[in-house]
Amino acid sequence: MIIGGGLSGLAAGIRFARFGQKVLILEKHTKAGGLNSYYFRKGRLLETGLHAITNYAPPENKHAPLNRLLRQLKIPRRSLKFRQQQTSEILFLGKAALLFSNDFSLLLSQIDEYFPESTRNFKAMIAELDRYDPFLPRPKISAREFVSSFLQDKLLVEMLFCPIMYYGGNDEHDMDLSQFVILFRSIFQEGLFRPEGTIKDLLDLLQQQYKDFAGEIEFSSGVKEVIASDGKVIGVITNKGEEIRCDYLISTVGVPETKKLFATTDSAARFSKLDAKKLSGRLSFLESIYFFEKSACKDFPLDRTIIFYNLNKKFVYQRPDDAVDLNSGVICFPGNFQEDQHDETLQMRVTHLANYELWRQARDDDDKSLYPAMKTAWTERSKKVVGKIIGNYSENIVYEDTFTPVTIERYTSRTQGAVYGCPLKLKDGRTNFDNLYIAGTDQGYLGIIGSMLSGVTVVNQHILQRI
Amino acid sequence: MTIDEIREVILEIIRDIDDEADLDNLNSGEALRDQLDLDSMDFLDIVMELRKRYQIQIPEEDYPQLATLDSCVNYLMPRLKAA
Numbered sequence: 001m002i003i004g005g006g007l008s009g010l011a012a013g014i015r016f017a018r019f020g021q022k023v024l025i026l027e028k029h030t031k032a033g034g035l036n037s038y039y040f041r042k043g044r045l046l047e048t049g050l051h052a053i054t055n056y057a058p059p060e061n062k063h064a065p066l067n068r069l070l071r072q073l074k075i076p077r078r079s080l081k082f083r084q085q086q087t088s089e090i091l092f093l094g095k096a097a098l099l100f101s102n103d104f105s106l107l108l109s110q111i112d113e114y115f116p117e118s119t120r121n122f123k124a125m126i127a128e129l130d131r132y133d134p135f136l137p138r139p140k141i142s143a144r145e146f147v148s149s150f151l152q153d154k155l156l157v158e159m160l161f162c163p164i165m166y167y168g169g170n171d172e173h174d175m176d177l178s179q180f181v182i183l184f185r186s187i188f189q190e191g192l193f194r195p196e197g198t199i200k201d202l203l204d205l206l207q208q209q210y211k212d213f214a215g216e217i218e219f220s221s222g223v224k225e226v227i228a229s230d231g232k233v234i235g236v237i238t239n240k241g242e243e244i245r246c247d248y249l250i251s252t253v254g255v256p257e258t259k260k261l262f263a264t265t266d267s268a269a270r271f272s273k274l275d276a277k278k279l280s281g282r283l284s285f286l287e288s289i290y291f292f293e294k295s296a297c298k299d300f301p302l303d304r305t306i307i308f309y310n311l312n313k314k315f316v317y318q319r320p321d322d323a324v325d326l327n328s329g330v331i332c333f334p335g336n337f338q339e340d341q342h343d344e345t346l347q348m349r350v351t352h353l354a355n356y357e358l359w360r361q362a363r364d365d366d367d368k369s370l371y372p373a374m375k376t377a378w379t380e381r382s383k384k385v386v387g388k389i390i391g392n393y394s395e396n397i398v399y400e401d402t403f404t405p406v407t408i409e410r411y412t413s414r415t416q417g418a419v420y421g422c423p424l425k426l427k428d429g430r431t432n433f434d435n436l437y438i439a440g441t442d443q444g445y446l447g448i449i450g451s452m453l454s455g456v457t458v459v460n461q462h463i464l465q466r467i
Numbered sequence: 468m469t470i471d472e473i474r475e476v477i478l479e480i481i482r483d484i485d486d487e488a489d490l491d492n493l494n495s496g497e498a499l500r501d502q503l504d505l506d507s508m509d510f511l512d513i514v515m516e517l518r519k520r521y522q523i524q525i526p527e528e529d530y531p532q533l534a535t536l537d538s539c540v541n542y543l544m545p546r547l548k549a550a
Contacts, residue, residue: 019515062485062504071485072508460511465527 001026001236001244003223003261004252006034007448008440010206012250012455014073017213021467024246025215026238028222028413032203034252035412035419035441036448041401046289047199048403048411049419051332051349052306054167054186055449056084056102056193064190065449072456075209081196083337085305088192090159091389092310098159102191115156125150129185134178137427143180144173158315163187163308165317166330166351168446170281170420172318179425182446192305194337226251226261226436231270233436236261248463252440252455255422256280256415270432274424281418282319284405286354288379291345296396300333300346307331309389317353323362324378325353326385345398350386356405356416363406375402420446429458437462468547473540476547480516484509495536521547 002009005027016023031037036049057064059077070077087106090098096114100107112119125147144161151157164183169175175183195202210217225237226249235245251258255272256279262268272279292300301307310328317328330351335343362371379402383394405417412419425444429437437458445454468476474495481488481503488503500510513533514525523546525533532542 019519063506068506068508072512076486456508460508464511464515 001246001248002250002252003236003258004028004034004440005032005217005219006252006440006451007036007206008443008451008455009034009250009252010203010210010455011069011073011452012252012439012459013215013217014206014210014213015456015459015464017210017215018074019464023215024244025210025217026221026223026236026244027217027219028239029411030219032207032217032219033199035414035451036199037203037411038198038200042399044291044399045198045200046401047334050194050199050448051330051334051351052085052192052194052337053449054183054190054192054447056082056191065186065453066190069449069453069456072460073206073209073452075205080205082193083196083339083341085192086303086336086338088163088306088308089304090162090308092155092159092162092313092315093389095155095313096159100188102193104189104191107188111156115153118151118153118156121150121152122156129181132177132181134181135427136178138178141177143175143177146177146180155313158310158313161317162310162315162328163306165315166308166328168420169283169317170418170425170441171423172282173316176425179444179446182450186447186449194334196339196341223253223261225263226258226267228262228264228267228270228433228436231432232434248435248437248466250437250439250455250458250463252438252451253413254415254440255424255426255438255442257413258438271436272432276415279422279424280415281420281422282356282416283317283420284319284354284356284408284417285351285419286324286378286382286402286404287349287351288382288400288402290348290350290393290397291399292348292393292396293398294344294346297346299391300348300393301390302333302336305333305336307389311385319357320353320355323355323358323374324382326382328353329382329386331386331390348393350382352382354405354417356409356418359404359406359417375404378402414441429454429462468544470540470544473543473547474536476520477513477536477539477543480513480520481505483516484512493536498534499536499539500534517543523547 002013002025005025009025013023013025038045038047055066057066084102087099087101098110111122147157168183222239223236224239227234233249237243256276259268259271259276332349334347362374408417421441426438427444429443439455439458440451443454478490517523533539
C-alpha cells in the first residue's frame with residue numbers, strides 16, 4: 001500500500017504492479033499529482049509545482065536518470081515528446097547576468113566572459129563534482145564551504161546558489177553537498193525540459209500505465225492513522241473510517257507528516273524521536289500565475305525560459321521576516337520551450353520566498369478580509385518588482401491567480417507549505433519499522449524525475465527483494 | 468525447456484526491458500550488462516520477470532551467475548527443465 005498519489009507514489013505503484021503484485025494507492029485528493037498537480041479556473045488549466053523538469057537527457061544516453069526511470073516504468077522514450085528549454089538566466093540586477101541552457105558549454109563560456117579569473121577554479125570544481133557520488137551515505141557537508149573553497153568571487157558563488165536553492169533548497173542558507181551535486185547536475189549539466197502538453201498529460205500517462213498493470217488507486221482517501229505493533233505496520237485507517245491491512249507500506253507524504261499518523265505516542269517516538277515541529281521545513285513560497293494574450297507580449301523576453309533574479313549582491317535564502325521576500329524570485333515562462341505549442345495565451349509564473357507563519361496568522365484571523373487583502377497587496381508589489389526586470393505587464397493580464405504557503409499546505413499536505421520537505425532526509429528510505437518505507441521528497445531525491453526515481457528505488461531495493 | 472528456448476526467453480525479456488537493445492551482435496560469453504549498456508536496475512527486472520513468468524526465486528547471491536547469456540542458460544536449465 002502507498003500513501004500519496006503524487007509522482008513518487010505513482011512510480012512506486014507502477015513498479016509493484018508491473019510484477020503482478022497487488023497494490024493500492026491512497027490519495028487524499030480528487031486528483032493525482034501531489035506537489036505537481038493542476039486545477040481548473042474559468043476553463044483554464046493551471047499547473048501547480050511544475051515550471052520545468054530537470055534532468056534532460058538525449059535518448060541515447062541510457063544511464064541518464066531520465067532514461068533509466070522510463071525503462072523502469074516501462075514507458076517507451078519515443079512515446080513521449082520532450083521540449084527542451086531555450087535559454088535561462090541568473091540575473092543579479094545591476095551586477096551581473098549568466099545565461100545557461102541544456103548545453104553546459106554556454107554556462108562555461110559565460111563564466112569565462114564575466115568571471116575570467118574564476119574559470120580555472122570553476123573547471124576544477126566541476127571535475128571534483130563529477131567524481132562525487134551523492135547517493136553514498138555520509139555525514140552532512142556544507143555545499144557553501146565546498147563551493148567557496150574553489151571560487152573566490154563571492155558574487156559568482158551567490159549566483160550559482162540562486163537557481164540551486166530555488167529548485168530544491170529544503171534548509172535555509174546552505175545545503176548538504178550531496179543535494180547540491182544532484183541539483184547542479186540536474187539543472188546545469190543535464191538541463192531543463194517539459195513534456196508536451198501539461199502536467200495533466202504526464203499524470204494521465206502514469207495513471208494509465210499503473211492501471212494497465214492492474215494497480216488500484218482510491219481518490220478522496222486520506223489516511224487518518226497508521227496502525228503499528230511490535231515494530232511492524234499492520235495497516236491504516238482511512239479518513240472514511242475504513243481499516244485496510246497491508247504487508248508493506250510506503251509513505252510519500254513526508255517525514256513529519258508520517259510521524260503524525262501514528263496512533264500511539266510509542267509508535268510515533270519509534271518512528272522518529274524528533275518533534276514534528278522541528279522536523280518541518282521552514283521554506284515556502286508565494287506563487288502567481290499570469291495569462292496574457294500573445295499579441296500583447298511582443299516586448300516579453302520570448303527566448304528566456306526561466307529568469308532567476310536577485311536584487312542585491314548577496315542571495316538570501318531563508319524564511320523572510322515579511323510575508324514575502326521580493327529581493328529574489330523565479331520568473332518562468334512555461335511556453336518558452338523549444339518547439340512552440342502555438343498556445344493562444346502566454347503564461348508566466350512568478351515565485352518568491354514567503355513566510356508560512358504570517359500567512360497562517362492572516363488566514364486564521366477573525367477579520368476574514370485580511371488574508372485576501374494581503375494576497376492582493378503582495379501580488380501587486382511583486383508585479384512592480386518583476387516589471388522592472390521584464391517590463392511592465394500588469395495591464396495585459398487576462399487572468400491571474402496567486403497561491404500562498406497556506407494554499408500549498410492545504411493541497412499538498414506538506415506541513416508549513418514546505419514543498420522541499422524537511423531538512424532531515426532518509427536517504428535509503430528505511431524507517432525504524434520493518435515494513436514501512438519513506439519515498440518522495442523526504443528521501444532526498446529532488447524534482448519530478450528525482451521523486452519518481454525515489455519511488456522506484458525504494459521498491460527495488462527494499463521490497464521486490466523480499467516478496 | 469531446451470537450451471534454445473531458454474535463450475529465447477532471456478532475449479525476449481531483455482527486449483521487453485529495453486526495446487532498443489542490440490541483441491543481434493550479442494556475444495553469449497560476455498557480460499550482458501557491458502554489452503547492452505544496462506545497469507543494476509535493469510538487471511533486477513530480468514530477475515523479476517523470470518519470477519513473474521516462471522515462479523523461480525533467484526536469491527541475490529546467485530545474481531553473478533546471470534552475468535552472461537551462457538551462464539544464464541546454465542543457471543536456468545535445471546530450474547526451467549519442467550517448464
